[in-house]
Amino acid sequence: MLTNIINALQRFTLGDFLDILLITLILYSFFRLIKDTKAYQMAIGIAIVGLLFFITRWGRLTASHWLIQNFINYSIIAIIVLFQGEIRRFLTTIGSQSFRKPSSIKAFQDRLEDLFLAVDYLSTKKIGALIAIEKDISLKSYADRGPPVDAVLSKDLVISIFFPHSPLHDGAVIIRGNTILSAGALLPLPAVHNLGEEFQTRTRHLAALGLSQETDAAVIVVSEEAGTVSLAIKGKLKRGLTKDQIKEDLIKYFR
Secondary structure (H helix, E strand, O other): OHHHHHHHHHOOOHHHHHHHHHHHHHHHHHHHHHOOOHHHHHHHHHHHHHHHHHHHHHOOOHHHHHHHHHHHHOHHHHHHHHOHHHHHHHHHHHHHOOOOHHHHHHHHHHOHHHHHHHHHHHHHOOOOEEEEEOOOOOOHHHHOOOOEEEEEOOHHHHHHHHOOOOOOOOOEEEEEOOEEEEEEEOOOOOOOOOOOHHHOOOHHHHHHHHHHHHOOOEEEEEOOOOOOEEEEEOOEEEOOOOHHHHHHHHHHHHO
């Protein structure tokens, strides 16, 4: 075995190194993307099946190896079905990366306090709101669904947009950096059959979940019934957050 390793190292080329590096980067990016999601547990399950494949092959467990091998033959289809959301987000992330993002996130962090003051006011007055904040994946396609605003993010502007009877209060505000791109935008809704009865009539919360599943955006929801504040990130919705909790979670996520 040691001889085989030495022979392999002797034949090792720069192309082999680049090949390994590329695969490592792809796997690292994918697992980083699905971290803290249900897909992460599924990926672990698939890894265990792969490990059993090699164990049964090494141990010459014919029946078990045949069963696992036939399962693996159809695993590509299973992976596409199970990870369709993560694969779509992964490919979108690759296509949306740009050198402008770090400066855009820095600009957003400079206007955080204005956003928190606006959300706090809306929560106190029980005014419903839906605010999507762009991270790495561009939200331009969603911003184009609403009237353009293209104005500097401020407390007064956010409050005025969501004030009752405002023409734009029903849709979502899309934020990139320190700029409000658009308001009254329509966001994608996820399938509700597996979300529970609490989501059946909560369109804002569904829209927040839907966008956080499609992209890496952070979405703030203010409930007009209870005035509670929720935050959707990576397909998960955290409810009943205080101003300090929202601030901590957003700073941590955009750091």
